[in-house]
Amino acid sequence: MERVIEVIGGDGNVSKIAIGDVLRRLSEWLPEGKRVIIITDANIHRNYQTLIDQYENVIIGFGETNKTLQTVEKVCSKLIELGVDRGCFILGVGGGIVTDVTGFIASIYMRGLRFGFIATTLLSQVDASIGGKNGVNLDGYKNMLGVFNQPEFVLCDTSILKTLSDREFKAGMAEVIKAAMISDYELFKKLESVDPTTLKSEKELLAEIITSAIEIKAKVVMADETEQGVRKKLNLGHTFAHAIEKCSHDSLHGEAVSIGVVIISDLAVRMGHITEEYRTRVVELLQKFGLPTTTDVTTPKLLKALKSDKKRDSNGISVIIPSGYGNCDIVHMSFEELNSHFV
Ligand SMILES: NC(=O)c1ccc[n+]([C@@H]2O[C@H](COP(=O)([O-])OP(=O)(O)OC[C@H]3O[C@@H](n4cnc5c(N)ncnc54)[C@H](O)[C@@H]3O)[C@@H](O)[C@H]2O)c1
Ligand SMILES: [Zn+2]
Numbered sequence: 001m002e003r004v005i006e007v008i009g010g011d012g013n014v015s016k017i018a019i020g021d022v023l024r025r026l027s028e029w030l031p032e033g034k035r036v037i038i039i040t041d042a043n044i045h046r047n048y049q050t051l052i053d054q055y056e057n058v059i060i061g062f063g064e065t066n067k068t069l070q071t072v073e074k075v076c077s078k079l080i081e082l083g084v085d086r087g088c089f090i091l092g093v094g095g096g097i098v099t100d101v102t103g104f105i106a107s108i109y110m111r112g113l114r115f116g117f118i119a120t121t122l123l124s125q126v127d128a129s130i131g132g133k134n135g136v137n138l139d140g141y142k143n144m145l146g147v148f149n150q151p152e153f154v155l156c157d158t159s160i161l162k163t164l165s166d167r168e169f170k171a172g173m174a175e176v177i178k179a180a181m182i183s184d185y186e187l188f189k190k191l192e193s194v195d196p197t198t199l200k201s202e203k204e205l206l207a208e209i210i211t212s213a214i215e216i217k218a219k220v221v222m223a224d225e226t227e228q229g230v231r232k233k234l235n236l237g238h239t240f241a242h243a244i245e246k247c248s249h250d251s252l253h254g255e256a257v258s259i260g261v262v263i264i265s266d267l268a269v270r271m272g273h274i275t276e277e278y279r280t281r282v283v284e285l286l287q288k289f290g291l292p293t294t295t296d297v298t299t300p301k302l303l304k305a306l307k308s309d310k311k312r313d314s315n316g317i318s319v320i321i322p323s324g325y326g327n328c329d330i331v332h333m334s335f336e337e338l339n340s341h342f343v
Contacts, residue, residue: 003211007218010225015150019211023157039102040093047163067136089114095121096128103134107149116153122172125156126213131221158206171254173289179213185326187212196289232330236320237261243305247297258291273323
């Protein structure tokens, strides 16, 4: 079954997200008669060469170290070499790195080209490719340069996840659990009943879960596209996740989010926002999906790293705190106040 969710951007443009067996109808999603240029990474090219080589393509390296202005420059030079103009359509095929970079390039190359995505990791299907945030890192700071610009479509085909490593799949599940904790207790309960060992191959169930997670993000994005308020809730677990990623370079983003969700759930218990019972269920759910729930990085080191978070302001930082089943609050705290909860 195919499902389509719409995200309507602030400019009124509609971004369509299709979930299910959607790749077999790829040509119907592409604009008729336009030249299509794919941007992808070397791993995905190796796995899906037949699909990708049907179109002109530009290959980037894989990994966070490639999410840079240098990559943007290299790809743009290649686009000039290929004679790509504003009449062309750019298709990003990949995980969050490829879609973040592609969306940025498509937004700035010749002041903007039409673009869409095929999201190939679970994390990009439920999170990174949805919502119109595109950009690159700078000087070790994540996503410092970027734009809000919605892709025309995002194709989330569950079959493409078959070649994804188990570790990457699990990392994507952290964002699904996060989404359930933000606003969907039914999804949380469903995840508690799922068999994690078979989920990747249960196409229908997987599509249902991906759809629920996308619906949560789509709703929040439509309410607050440029993150002035409620969109901040999508950062549940991310305040500490970013600090963990800064302090230890061997964890995947989703793994850091899993640990960040536990740290913030512990804090929520101490502040009286959630019960110990809910916190235990959160930890057990993350562990069931093979996600880490503790870190070797010490709390003082994490709190220090937090102070350089780009989302901080002069008075402190907005922390997203779980506040009951399928709910969370945005709480602004000074660093002193935050520190006081960890002594
Ligand atoms: N824009 C947003 O709103 C947003 C939200 C969340 C995360 N992100 C960004 O997303 C990035 C992380 O994305 P990610 O977790 O998808 O990582 P990724 O893009 O690095 O992909 C993970 C790895 O899996 C490989 N891969 C991808 N699809 C595959 C497939 N189907 N089969 C086999 N291998 C495959 C890739 O080559 C890569 O090595 C981070 O840079 C993060 O900042 C952006
Ligand atoms: Zn994330």
